[in-house]
Amino acid sequence: MTNIALDAETIESPSLRREDGAGQTSLHGELLAALRDYIVEGNLADGARVPERLLCNRFGISRTPLREALKVLAAEGLIELLPNRGARVRALSADDLRELFDVMGGLEALAGRLACERISDEDIAEIEQIHHEMYRFYLRRDMHGYFQCNQDIHRMIVAAAGNATLSATYNSIAGRIRRVRYSANLDKERDRWGEAMREHEAILDALRRRAGSELSDIMFLHLRNKRKAAQHQSAAQTGDESSST
Amino acid sequence: MTNIALDAETIESPSLRREDGAGQTSLHGELLAALRDYIVEGNLADGARVPERLLCNRFGISRTPLREALKVLAAEGLIELLPNRGARVRALSADDLRELFDVMGGLEALAGRLACERISDEDIAEIEQIHHEMYRFYLRRDMHGYFQCNQDIHRMIVAAAGNATLSATYNSIAGRIRRVRYSANLDKERDRWGEAMREHEAILDALRRRAGSELSDIMFLHLRNKRKAAQHQSAAQTGDESSST
DNA sequence: CGGCGATGTTTTGCATTCATTTTTGTCTTT
DNA sequence: AAAGACAAAAATGAATGCAAAACATCGCCG
Numbered sequence: 221m222t223n224i225a226l227d228a229e230t231i232e233s234p235s236l237r238r239e240d241g242a243g244q245t246s247l248h249g250e251l252l253a254a255l256r257d258y259i260v261e262g263n264l265a266d267g268a269r270v271p272e273r274l275l276c277n278r279f280g281i282s283r284t285p286l287r288e289a290l291k292v293l294a295a296e297g298l299i300e301l302l303p304n305r306g307a308r309v310r311a312l313s314a315d316d317l318r319e320l321f322d323v324m325g326g327l328e329a330l331a332g333r334l335a336c337e338r339i340s341d342e343d344i345a346e347i348e349q350i351h352h353e354m355y356r357f358y359l360r361r362d363m364h365g366y367f368q369c370n371q372d373i374h375r376m377i378v379a380a381a382g383n384a385t386l387s388a389t390y391n392s393i394a395g396r397i398r399r400v401r402y403s404a405n406l407d408k409e410r411d412r413w414g415e416a417m418r419e420h421e422a423i424l425d426a427l428r429r430r431a432g433s434e435l436s437d438i439m440f441l442h443l444r445n446k447r448k449a450a451q452h453q454s455a456a457q458t459g460d461e462s463s464s465t
Numbered sequence: 466m467t468n469i470a471l472d473a474e475t476i477e478s479p480s481l482r483r484e485d486g487a488g489q490t491s492l493h494g495e496l497l498a499a500l501r502d503y504i505v506e507g508n509l510a511d512g513a514r515v516p517e518r519l520l521c522n523r524f525g526i527s528r529t530p531l532r533e534a535l536k537v538l539a540a541e542g543l544i545e546l547l548p549n550r551g552a553r554v555r556a557l558s559a560d561d562l563r564e565l566f567d568v569m570g571g572l573e574a575l576a577g578r579l580a581c582e583r584i585s586d587e588d589i590a591e592i593e594q595i596h597h598e599m600y601r602f603y604l605r606r607d608m609h610g611y612f613q614c615n616q617d618i619h620r621m622i623v624a625a626a627g628n629a630t631l632s633a634t635y636n637s638i639a640g641r642i643r644r645v646r647y648s649a650n651l652d653k654e655r656d657r658w659g660e661a662m663r664e665h666e667a668i669l670d671a672l673r674r675r676a677g678s679e680l681s682d683i684m685f686l687h688l689r690n691k692r693k694a695a696q697h698q699s700a701a702q703t704g705d706e707s708s709s710t
Numbered sequence: 711c712g713g714c715g716a717t718g719t720t721t722t723g724c725a726t727t728c729a730t731t732t733t734t735g736t737c738t739t740t
Numbered sequence: 741a742a743a744g745a746c747a748a749a750a751a752t753g754a755a756t757g758c759a760a761a762a763c764a765t766c767g768c769c770g
Contacts, residue, residue, distance in 0.1 A: 319630040326575025385564040
C-alpha cells in the first residue's frame with residue numbers, strides 16, 4: 221500500500237530519520253527540516269521548479285505533506301509559489317542579498333545589544349576563547365577553521381541575547397543567505413580578512429564593557445562590511461575576473 | 466459539486482473574496498491571510514484548539530488547504546502544532562512578549578538606521594506632517610487618533626528603509642504582538658504618553674539629521690519603554706487593579 | 711462511592727482521487 | 741519552413757477516503 225513501490229528501488233530515503241527517542245518529531249517537522257536543508261544545500265538550481273513527484277519518492281511520502289512543507293518554505297522566502305505553475309527555488313537577486321545582509325546586520329546588532337544586558341562573565345570568557353582560536357587560524361591563514369570560529373562567535377552572541385524569537389528569526393534569515401555560495405576564494409579579499417579580525421576585537425571589547433549601544437553599531441557595521449565584501453566578490457565573479465580595480 | 470452544501474446554509478464565507486482583477490490571489494494566499502486575520506483579531510481564545518472542521522465550513526473549503534495554512538501559521542509562531550493533537554492558538558507568555566517587543570525594537574532600530582541612509586526630504590516632510598497631526602491628537606487627548614498616527618509614523622519609517630525583507634519580518638512580528646489586547650485604558654499611563662511624544666520628537670530630529678546610529682538607539686529605547694508600559698499595564702490587569710503604586 | 715479499564719466516537723495525519731490548468735508534441739496552414 | 745492551432749500528456753490544486761491516534765462515555769471492580 222505504500223507509494224514506495226512506484227518505481228521499484230527508487231527509494232533511498234536520504235533523510236527522514238524517525239528518531240522518536242526524545243523529541244516528538246511529527247513527520248511534518250522532519251520533512252520540513254529535511255526539505256529546507258535539501259534546498260539550502262543547493263540540490264536544486266536557482267529558479268528551478270521543485271519537482272513534487274520526485275521529492276515524494278525521494279523522501280518516501282505522498283504529496284500532501286510535501287506540499288504543506290512547500291507552503292511553509294514559501295512563507296520563509298526560500299521558494300516562491302506561482303499559481304498553477306508550482307514552486308520554484310527563489311533566486312536571490314543582488315537586491316535580495318542587500319536586504320538580507322542588512323536585516324541580518326540589524327538582528328546581530330540587536331543580539332549584541334541584548335547580550336550586553338545579560339551575558340555572564342563565563343560566557344564572555346568562552347567567546348574570548350573561541351576568538352583566540354580564531355586568531356590562531358587567522359595567523360595560520362586557515363580559512364576553514366577561521367570561518368567556523370567566526371560563525372560560532374556570532375551564534376554565541378545571538379544565543380547570549382536570551383531571546384528565542386530573535387534566534388528563530390536570525391536562523392531563518394541566515395538560512396536564506398546561506399544559499400549563496402561564497403565560493404571559497406575569499407583569499408582574494410585578504411585585506412578584508414584583517415579588517416574583519418579588527419572588527420571582532422572591537423566586538424569583544426564592547427561586549428566586555430557591556431557597551432550595548434556601541435556593540436550594536438559595531439555589529440551592524442561589521443555585517444555591512446561583510447556585505448560589501450560579498451557584493452564585491454559576487455560582482456567580480458559574474459563580471460570579468462581580472463579587473464580587480 | 467461544491468462542498469458548500471454540507472450543512473445547508475452554514476456558509477457565510479466571511480472573507481475569501483476572490484478578487485481576480487489585478488493580483489493572482491491563489492486560494493492558498495487568500496485563505497492564509499484570512500485565517501491569520503481571523504486569529505489575530507482574537508476570534509479564538511488563547512490556547513484554544515483550532516477547530517478544523519468548523520473553519521472549513523466557515524471558509525467554504527476542504528481540510529487540505531486549511532491544514533496547509535495552519536502549518537504556515539505555526540511556522541510564523543501564531544499557533545502551535547501538537548503532534549496528533551491538532552493546532553492550538555499560541556498563548557503569549559510574559560516572556561514571549563518581552564522577546565517580541567525586543568525583536569520589534571531591533572527591527573525598528575534597523576529601520577531607522579536604514580531610513581537615514583536613503584529617505585528623501587519629501588518623505589521626512591510627510592512624516593513630520595503626521596507627527597504634527599499626532600501632536601494635535603495628543604493635546605486633545607484623543608487616544609484613538611494619536612494611536613493611528615503613531616502607527617503610521619512607525620510604518621512609514623519601516624517603509625522608508627527600502628527593505629522588503631525587513632518589512633515582511635517586521636509585519637510578522639507586529640502581527641504576533643497585535644494579538645494581545647492593550648485594553649484601551651492606556652489613559653492610566655498618562656505620564657508615558659508625554660514621554661512617548663518626547664521620544665517621537667527625538668526620532669524626527671535624528672531622522673532630519675540623518676543620524677542613523679543615533680536614531681537606531683532612540684528607536685530601540687522607544688520600543689523598550691513601550692514594552693515596559695505594556696508590561697506594567699499587563700501586570701496591573703492580571704494583578705489587582707487598584708495598586709497604581 | 712471512587713478509581714480504572716474497555717469500547718465507541720471524534721479527530722488527526724496522510725494517501726489517494728478528481729477536476730483544471732499548464733505544458734508538450736504534432737499537425738496543419740500559409 | 742515557420743507560425744499557429746489542436747490534442748495528448750503531465751502537473752497542479754483541492755476534495756475525499758482511510759488507518760491510527762486521541763478523546764469521551766460507560767461499565768466494572770475495588
